[in-house]
Amino acid sequence: MTDVKGPEELGSTVAYRLGALGSVAESRFAARVEPLGIKPKHAGLLAALAAGGAPSQQDLAARLGVAPSLVVSLADHLEACGAVERTRDSRDRRRQVLTLTREGRGLLARCAAAARELDDELTASMTGPQVAALREALELVGRGL
Amino acid sequence: MTDVKGPEELGSTVAYRLGALGSVAESRFAARVEPLGIKPKHAGLLAALAAGGAPSQQDLAARLGVAPSLVVSLADHLEACGAVERTRDSRDRRRQVLTLTREGRGLLARCAAAARELDDELTASMTGPQVAALREALELVGRGL
DNA sequence: TCCATATCATTCACAACTCGAATGATTACG
């Protein structure tokens, strides 16, 4: 009853607002990494590689929430850029192990820098503690999958 | 300085995480409103109509961050559903005024209910204050556009 | 050992989304 059941009900929802803001965040991020020759999903793949052990492409697909076939084309492009290398797993030769090259790490670092710049833009009207709260909140949501 | 400048730099970014979480939030929301015969953008249009005066479709396009031509097809579908009505603006007969019908308001209410259910799911592992902080943070980011 | 089944990466065709340019009607301005 403290709720305002007014017309903006949907807009005050986490689910909807997250989706709406997410799409503008993604397109702005895309604009920033476009000069680097990649798209947000490529950056995501790079980050996943930097984060984890040596997972299969199927694992990567699951982490990124995309189809395995998409990981193939993402990896194709990154390999063409010289950012990753494909090597057959000697223990299971069906698997293709993706490893970051030195250039790949550099590319990822530039993506992260671009993202940080964008963060400054997105949070320009917020105070330090507010930004920190946002980071923590997003972290928590992500943890719950 | 509390930042870990490690390999997960990108993932700790607001821009990237917002984009990633946004896409899963949107797809889950899409799954929930799909039985209602609409997609997230339709819901967004309904909410925009409920929120504002009687804006032109161009205004709506700008608010939603999409091309005007997309608003046409969104409105087409909603009109077919009986959720909105098109009437020519008597003062400027180029403009088409979209108005919510009673059914449209009901549909929007169901979308909001679906979004609230999804909120419960997304924030299941969070405490009340944490959820409130998230809502406020998203609100602030959205305000800064 | 050998065969059936399952898993992996990959390719390919297709559906869905969204945009931008043309179109026609109407309005605003000089």
Next chain:
DNA sequence: CGTAATCATTCGAGTTGTGAATGATATGGA
């Protein structure tokens, strides 16, 4: 009064992502 601007709409095209085949390899049971 005519020229340019604005609105909604249509249409064609580009991009993105998916799911179903394919071929290679692995696994487990008879």
